[in-house]
Amino acid sequence: MKILLVAATYQEIEAFIKHHTTNFNADEWLKIDTHEVKILITGVGMVATAFALGTEFAKNNYDLALNVGVAGSFYRNIKIGQLVEVREDILSELGAEDDEEFISLDQLEMGEVEFRASEKHHIKEDLRKVTAITVNKVHGNEESIEEVRERINPTIETMEGAAFFYACEEANVAALQVRAISNYVEKRNKGNWNMPLAVKNLNNWLTEGLKNLK
Numbered sequence: 001m002k003i004l005l006v007a008a009t010y011q012e013i014e015a016f017i018k019h020h021t022t023n024f025n026a027d028e029w030l031k032i033d034t035h036e037v038k039i040l041i042t043g044v045g046m047v048a049t050a051f052a053l054g055t056e057f058a059k060n061n062y063d064l065a066l067n068v069g070v071a072g073s074f075y076r077n078i079k080i081g082q083l084v085e086v087r088e089d090i091l092s093e094l095g096a097e098d099d100e101e102f103i104s105l106d107q108l109e110m111g112e113v114e115f116r117a118s119e120k121h122h123i124k125e126d127l128r129k130v131t132a133i134t135v136n137k138v139h140g141n142e143e144s145i146e147e148v149r150e151r152i153n154p155t156i157e158t159m160e161g162a163a164f165f166y167a168c169e170e171a172n173v174a175a176l177q178v179r180a181i182s183n184y185v186e187k188r189n190k191g192n193w194n195m196p197l198a199v200k201n202l203n204n205w206l207t208e209g210l211k212n213l214k
């Protein structure tokens with residue numbers, strides 16, 4: 001398969017890249033088992049992700065795109081460092097405020113806000129399947145966390161996932177998303193984040209998991 005591996009930052013998949021190539025070049029195709037793999041580092045956030053994917057899909061054809069990175073969990077029964085597979089991803093901020101209420105873009109009949117992973121390809125490992133939201137502003141305030149829990153009840157949040165699924169859907173490319181939990185969604189406390197553990201587990205999985213994609 002021709003696979004596009006997508007991450008927001010180089011650091012999130014550095015160990016995997018170094019495992020496969022000594023001199024990383026963004027135009028390089030890596031031969032990994034039976035797959036040909038290209039790596040796309042988009043930058044953090046939805047705008048950077050959508051632009052980078054639109055540009056890449058205009059140049060190359062892919063059988064599958066895989067978005068990986070770290071994420072925040074709303075649930076404490078998911079361990080820091082644990083990997084999850086995002087099956088559904090929601091643009092939770094796209095819409096309008098109506099005083100205390102929020103009207104989503106689809107309620108306004110102006111577009112879709114929910115995007116799904118591909119059914120065509122599968123991750124072999126039995127990762128917990130989750131619903132994510134994608135945000136421009138990382139939640140760090142108890143009131144806004146409670147509001148989004150009540151409105152959507154997401155399991156995790158990222159800053160790219162739904163934009164990734166959107167761009168893949170527009171380009172008709174099958175899409176999967178795997179995230180490693182680096183923190184809980186809570187009142188901002190960066191000291192509680194464990195980026196090294198999440199990044200290590202993600203890269204260990206990638207080394208085996210990419211081979212096992214069907």
Ligand SMILES: O=C(O)c1cccc(C(=O)CC[C@H]2O[C@@H](n3cnc4c(=O)[nH]cnc43)[C@H](O)[C@@H]2O)c1
Pocket residue numbers: 008044045069070071072073135138139157158159160182183184185188190
């Ligand atoms: O220090 C901060 O408050 C801060 C604000 C915005 C971004 C960051 C990052 O470290 C980049 C986040 C990066 O990782 C994903 N991520 C990880 N945890 C979360 C989260 O709780 N909510 C949303 N995104 C998260 C995200 O996809 C970015 O790529 C730090």
